[in-house]
Amino acid sequence: MNIRGQITIYKKAFTLVEIAISIAIISLIAAGIFMILTSGSTSWNQETVLLELQQQARSVVEGMIKEIRQTDPSQSISITDSDQKIVFYIVDITNPVSYYLSNGEIIREHPAGNTRIIANNINSLSFSYAGNTIGISLVAEKTDRQGRSLSYPLKAKVRFRNE
Amino acid sequence: MNKNKGAVFVLVVFVVLVLVLLGTALVSQSISESRLAKKYSESIQAFWLAEAGINRALDELRLNYYQSGTGLWTTILDTGEYSVDVVIESQDRRVIAYGFVPSIAQASAVRRIEVVMNKDIPPGFYDYALYSAGDIDVNGDAYNIQGDIIYADDWEVDHPENIIGTVTAEPTITPLARFDFQELRDISEIQGNIYTVSPSGKLIDPDTGEEKALPSSFWSPWRDDGIDNDGDGAIDENDEQINIAYIEGDLQLNGNIGSVGGFLVVVGDVITDPDDTQDTTINGNGLIDGVIYTRGTFRVNGGGEDGLNVDGGVWAGDLIRLNGSVDIAYNAEYMGAIGSLNLGGDVQVISWKDPQTSYPLVP
Numbered sequence: 001m002n003i004r005g006q007i008t009i010y011k012k013a014f015t016l017v018e019i020a021i022s023i024a025i026i027s028l029i030a031a032g033i034f035m036i037l038t039s040g041s042t043s044w045n046q047e048t049v050l051l052e053l054q055q056q057a058r059s060v061v062e063g064m065i066k067e068i069r070q071t072d073p074s075q076s077i078s079i080t081d082s083d084q085k086i087v088f089y090i091v092d093i094t095n096p097v098s099y100y101l102s103n104g105e106i107i108r109e110h111p112a113g114n115t116r117i118i119a120n121n122i123n124s125l126s127f128s129y130a131g132n133t134i135g136i137s138l139v140a141e142k143t144d145r146q147g148r149s150l151s152y153p154l155k156a157k158v159r160f161r162n163e
Numbered sequence: 164m165n166k167n168k169g170a171v172f173v174l175v176v177f178v179v180l181v182l183v184l185l186g187t188a189l190v191s192q193s194i195s196e197s198r199l200a201k202k203y204s205e206s207i208q209a210f211w212l213a214e215a216g217i218n219r220a221l222d223e224l225r226l227n228y229y230q231s232g233t234g235l236w237t238t239i240l241d242t243g244e245y246s247v248d249v250v251i252e253s254q255d256r257r258v259i260a261y262g263f264v265p266s267i268a269q270a271s272a273v274r275r276i277e278v279v280m281n282k283d284i285p286p287g288f289y290d291y292a293l294y295s296a297g298d299i300d301v302n303g304d305a306y307n308i309q310g311d312i313i314y315a316d317d318w319e320v321d322h323p324e325n326i327i328g329t330v331t332a333e334p335t336i337t338p339l340a341r342f343d344f345q346e347l348r349d350i351s352e353i354q355g356n357i358y359t360v361s362p363s364g365k366l367i368d369p370d371t372g373e374e375k376a377l378p379s380s381f382w383s384p385w386r387d388d389g390i391d392n393d394g395d396g397a398i399d400e401n402d403e404q405i406n407i408a409y410i411e412g413d414l415q416l417n418g419n420i421g422s423v424g425g426f427l428v429v430v431g432d433v434i435t436d437p438d439d440t441q442d443t444t445i446n447g448n449g450l451i452d453g454v455i456y457t458r459g460t461f462r463v464n465g466g467g468e469d470g471l472n473v474d475g476g477v478w479a480g481d482l483i484r485l486n487g488s489v490d491i492a493y494n495a496e497y498m499g500a501i502g503s504l505n506l507g508g509d510v511q512v513i514s515w516k517d518p519q520t521s522y523p524l525v526p
Contacts, residue, residue, distance in 0.1 A: 063521035070516055073481075074297060074316045074337040091514040093524050111525050118522070161515035163338035163480065 045145050053121065053140040053152040060106055060119040061136055061156050067097055068134050068158045077134075083126040086134070091162050101125040106138075123151060132160045205264040205272035208242045210517075212262025213276040216245035217512075220258040224249070224280060224510045228256070237267070255281045255513065277516045282508040284340045287313075289476075289502040292328060292493035295461075296339035297481040306485055310476065310493025314483075328493070339458060339480040341511040344409075347428055351409035354383065356425070360412025369411075378406035380424040381453040381475065381497055405500055406453070414443040414457070420471075424452030426501055429459075441480065445471055448488075454478075454497055463489045 014022070067090060071077065075089035075096075085100035095111035099118075106119040123141035127134060136158070141151040219236050230249060237246045243264035250257040258278045263270040292310025293299060298317040301308075304325065311328040315337040318330070351357050356378060358366045368375040383406040406425030414429045429443050441459035445451075448468065454475035455461060461479040463471055463486065470488035475497045477483060485491075 059521075066517055066520045067522070067524075070520075072514075074334060076317070090524065091516060093526055095525060097524075108522055110522070114525075116522065161512070163512070 042146060046148070046150060049142050049144045049150050050152060053142055053150065054154075056119055056121065057138060057140045057152055057154040061138070061154055063108075063118060064099055064136060065156060065158050068136075069161050071134070071160045072162055073132055073160050077129060079127045079129055083128065084124075086127040086129075088134075099125075099127075132163070134158045134160075202272065206274060209262035209264045209270075209272040209274035210276075212240060212243050212245045212264065213260045213274045214262075215240065216247040216260030216262065217258060217276055217278050217515075219245070220247050220249060220256075220260065220278075221280065221510060221512070224256060224258075224282075228282060228510065231256070239266070243270075243272075252279075254283055255279050256510075275518055277518060279513045280510050281513055282341075282510045284342075284506070284508040285336060288340060288478075289498040292476050292491050293483050294336070294339075294476070294478045295481075295483045296337040296479070298483070300482060300484040302484075302486045305470070305488040307490045308492075310491070338511065338513065339478060341509045342428070342456070343507045343509045344428075344430055346507060347407055348409050351407045351428070354404070354407060356406060356408045358408060358410045358412075360410065360414070364413070364415035364417075366410070366414075377408055377423040377427070378425040379422050379452075381405060381426075383425070405497075405504070413441065413459070414455075416445045416447060416449075418447045420445065420447050420449035420451075422450040422452055424450075426453055426497075427451075427455045427457075429455065429457040443479075447471065450474065454494075454501060460484065463487065 068086075068088065070090045072089045072091045077086070077088045079086050081100060085098060087096050087098040089096050097108065097110040100107055100109070101122060101124070104120060104122055105117045106122050106125060107115050108118050109115045119140070121140050121142045123139045125136075125138045127136060129135075134157070136156045137153070138155075139151050139153045141149060143149050215238075216236065219238065223230065223236060229251075231251045233248045234246050235249050237244060243262060244267050246261045246263070246267060248259040248261075250259075256279070258280055260276050260278070262272075262274045262276075264272040288294070290311060291313050292308055293312040293314075295314040295316075297315060299312065299314045299320060300317070301320040301322075304322045306322075306325055308326045309328060311331070312326065313331045313333055313336060315332075315334050318332065320326075323330070348357065355368075357369055358375065358377075359369045361367050361374075365374050366377065367373065383404050408425045408427045410427065410429045412429075414427065416423070427443075429441055441457060442462065443455055443457040443460070444462045444464070446464045448465075448471055451471070451473045452475070454477070455473070456478045458480040460482040461477050462482075462484045465471075465487045468488070470490055473489075473491040475492075475494045477491065
């Protein structure tokens with residue numbers, strides 16, 4: 001207000017410097033928020049891929065464990081193809097069950113010729129056999145949206161319930 | 164100016180709405196993930212509850228084999244309950260155990276395990292020089308076997324002309340019949356013939372902690388063990404007694420073992436030592452004057468110049484493997500004497516099945 005009581009609206013305007021400073025501050029804040037958002041989104045994508053790999057690896061290993069536990073050790077158990085394939089018999093089941101890795105997929109075959117893909121995105125799979133125990137070791141691998149290769153390794157040991 | 168002030172409110176409402184939507188999606192996703200995880204963990208708990216039911220049935224059937232019924236044993240444990248059904252199928256018992264979490268009445272997870280048990284000592288159990296409930300693997304030409312052979316799985320034998328006796332493949336003899344180990348241990352304890360095995364493989368007297376040699380022959384001087392060995396109705400000095408050596412570990416004999424004898428029962432210690440395999444390994448030469456019962460592998464390496472001789476017979480659960488100079492002869496007198504002890508069989512699991520597999524199985 002001036003001396004005569006008139007309203008001067010021009011005084012309320014921002015100077016160029018004020019505007020420049022505010023733009024600079026807002027830009028800094030926006031850049032900060034953007035960076036936080038970007039890194040959040042990146043790790044979200046990464047964790048989502050890892051979660052998917054974990055769930056898939058666990059589910060396929062659990063499925064294999066359930067069957068391998070029932071192995072009839074008096075029948076032949078073979079591990080071939082650089083330990084990537086296992087063939088075993090289950091008590092009271094005539095045809096053998098086999099699991100093997102083929103082009104990044106784990107295939108279950110039972111009975112012979114009847115195949116089923118039970119997991120994909122598998123980088124490596126290996127079996128070991130000692131003292132009525134089968135070891136399973138696999139690595140699930142997938143590329144996320146940023147093009148990074150993420151992997152999740154999982155190992156399990158199964159002891160036969162049938163002597 | 165006043166008209167424009169409302170825009171901030173609209174903007175704030177919009178931003179809050181977007182945040183609420185995002186938050187709701189996140190919360191609902193994490194609720195569904197946590198439900199899945201809970202379901203998975205409950206299923207695992209139910210599985211082990213069912214396993215507890217199987218162990219209970221094994222224990223109960225060892226006490227009384229003639230029990231059957233639905234919901235025969237039901238027990239509440241920490242996280243849930245198990246219930247066990249037993250069906251009598253001739254000499255076998257079909258045991259079906261269920262695990263429920265958190266309770267039978269309000270089960271959110273149920274797992275089932277089906278097991279067949281029996282306690283048979285099969286006919287002809289005492290009639291063989293070699294009795295393998297798994298494989299037989301004999302290498303080289305420096306061995307001799309006198310007596311019949313039976314096996315369940317694989318047969319890989321060089322120079323079968325060195326065997327004087329019949330060879331029978333019989334898949335049904337697996338798993339190896341299980342003696343009543345408590346009964347054997349009790350006899351062995353009276354005789355002072357219980358052994359534990361040190362980490363370096365030495366045989367130890369559990370009472371003194373000192374190293375102790377195996378008995379030197381199949382028969383031992385007469386002691387009153389309450390067993391009428393000759394079956395004449397009187398327990399007297401005419402009852403020659405079999406040395407029953409009960410070995411709680413893997414039996415390893417190395418070098419010149421001299422003459423050892425008796426009924427050597429190698430049962431291992433799998434309850435306290437998961438790496439235990441109940442194997443018998445002999446590297447060296449000497450005489451075993453008697454019979455060996457091993458639940459794992461019976462393995463002879465070498466045998467030395469004079470060779471290793473077994474005058475009796477061998478039972479093995481997994482594999483009999485002979486390398487080098489080994490002579491094994493069936494001894495009908497020794498086997499007959501063990502047979503006339505009328506040892507009872509103990510209940511064991513013949514087959515174990517988890518019917519809730521992830522993928523279909525074609526019989």
